[in-house]
Amino acid sequence: MHGTQANVQPRPEFGKLGMWWFLASEIMTFGGFLAVYILYRAASGGGWTETAEHVSIALGSINTFVLLTSSLTIVKSTEAVNQGEYDRAKNYLGWTILLGVVFLAIKGVEYTSEIRHGFTPITNIFWNFYFALTGLHALHILVGIIINLVLYIGAVKGTLWREDLGHRIEVAGLYWHFVDIVWIFLFPLLYLSY
Amino acid sequence: MATEAHDHPNYFMVWVVLLLLLVVSLAAAYMPFSQTLTVILIFVIAAVKALLVAYFFMHLKIEGKLILAIAIVPVILFVIMTISLLPDIVYNPVETATQKLEAPKSTVH
Numbered sequence: 466m467h468g469t470q471a472n473v474q475p476r477p478e479f480g481k482l483g484m485w486w487f488l489a490s491e492i493m494t495f496g497g498f499l500a501v502y503i504l505y506r507a508a509s510g511g512g513w514t515e516t517a518e519h520v521s522i523a524l525g526s527i528n529t530f531v532l533l534t535s536s537l538t539i540v541k542s543t544e545a546v547n548q549g550e551y552d553r554a555k556n557y558l559g560w561t562i563l564l565g566v567v568f569l570a571i572k573g574v575e576y577t578s579e580i581r582h583g584f585t586p587i588t589n590i591f592w593n594f595y596f597a598l599t600g601l602h603a604l605h606i607l608v609g610i611i612i613n614l615v616l617y618i619g620a621v622k623g624t625l626w627r628e629d630l631g632h633r634i635e636v637a638g639l640y641w642h643f644v645d646i647v648w649i650f651l652f653p654l655l656y657l658s659y
Numbered sequence: 660m661a662t663e664a665h666d667h668p669n670y671f672m673v674w675v676v677l678l679l680l681l682v683v684s685l686a687a688a689y690m691p692f693s694q695t696l697t698v699i700l701i702f703v704i705a706a707v708k709a710l711l712v713a714y715f716f717m718h719l720k721i722e723g724k725l726i727l728a729i730a731i732v733p734v735i736l737f738v739i740m741t742i743s744l745l746p747d748i749v750y751n752p753v754e755t756a757t758q759k760l761e762a763p764k765s766t767v768h
Contacts, residue, residue, distance in 0.1 A: 482725070482726065485726050485729045489729050489730070489732065492733035492734060492737060493733050493736065493737065496733065496736070496737035496740065496741075497740070499737075500737065500740055500741040500744060501744075501748075503741060504741065504744055504745065504748040504749055504756075505748060505755070505756040506756075508748050508749045508752035508756035508757060509752075509757060510752075511694075512757060512758065512759040512760060515759075515760060515761055522685075522688070526681065530678065533674065533677045533678060533681065533708075534674065536674075536712060536716050537670055537671070537673075537674040537716075540715075540716045541670060544670065589761075590755055590760065638716070638717075639717055642712050642713070642717045643717075645712055646709045646712050646713065649705050649708045649709050652705070653684065653701040653705050657684065657685075657688040657697075657701045658697075658698055658701065
């Protein structure tokens with residue numbers, strides 16, 4: 466036994482380590498998918514250009530802006546937790562949730578417009594990849610929103626601070642940043658390379 | 660990169676740089692560059708953006724070797740996987756990849 470101070474540090478470290486371990490498996494999940502898409506696209510020799518031109522670069526760019534901003538708000542939330550400014554931390558977390566919902570709403574508008582113009586997952590292999598990759602990503606956004614919402618409720622009730630669980634926002638932030646990074650690559654892969 | 664203090668990076672400045680990079684990648688996509696140059700530019704920019712997010716927002720800047728290893732190893736595996744699949748898919752293309760895709764006309768089919 467090395468005294469009582471030893472029980473202060475490990476908890477956040479374990480949470481972070483667990484999340485990074487999970488993200489490593491996520492890199493392989495998205496990686497396998499992306500590798501096949503990249504290679505098929507490279508093999509296509511430009512044959513997909515005509516159909517790929519129909520994505521909305523404007524909406525894709527706005528969504529990139531939304532996600533990059535949500536990454537800023539959740540990291541500011543973590544910073545506020547570390548400074549003991551719990552009210553500020555709660556507000557930044559709220560903004561992150563809102564931006565996640567905005568992202569999904571814009572994605573929904575995109576999907577609706579695309580499907581109405583005849584681009585569905587069975588139209589051809591490009592749109593098959595497009596819906597599968599962005600759909601898997603959107604599912605991750607949805608999960609992130611739910612995680613952040615659970616933390617936000619804890620922050621509003623105050624249980625998050627009373628039970629000294631503020632570091633969970635940092636762990637949730639790691640997941641959120643990862644989903645942002647996936648989008649950083651999906652954007653040029655699906656929207657800009659035609 | 661601008662940092663206010665050792666353990667308090669200026670997150671706002673990182674965000675500004677990320678947005679600037681987004682604008683640059685859009686500009687690169689619309690410029691009359693050759694396709695090869697455009698593709699290289701937009702993916703180099705994407706990689707820089709991803710590194711900025713990982714380094715500053717995910718705190719890889721201050722994390723220990725263990726977490727760095729957990730983050731980097733799967734990225735290396737991804738690169739190896741992609742390169743090792745090149746001969747099968749790109750140099751010996753399957754028909755599903757090489758067929759010319761046409762945009763559906765407004766007519767329902």
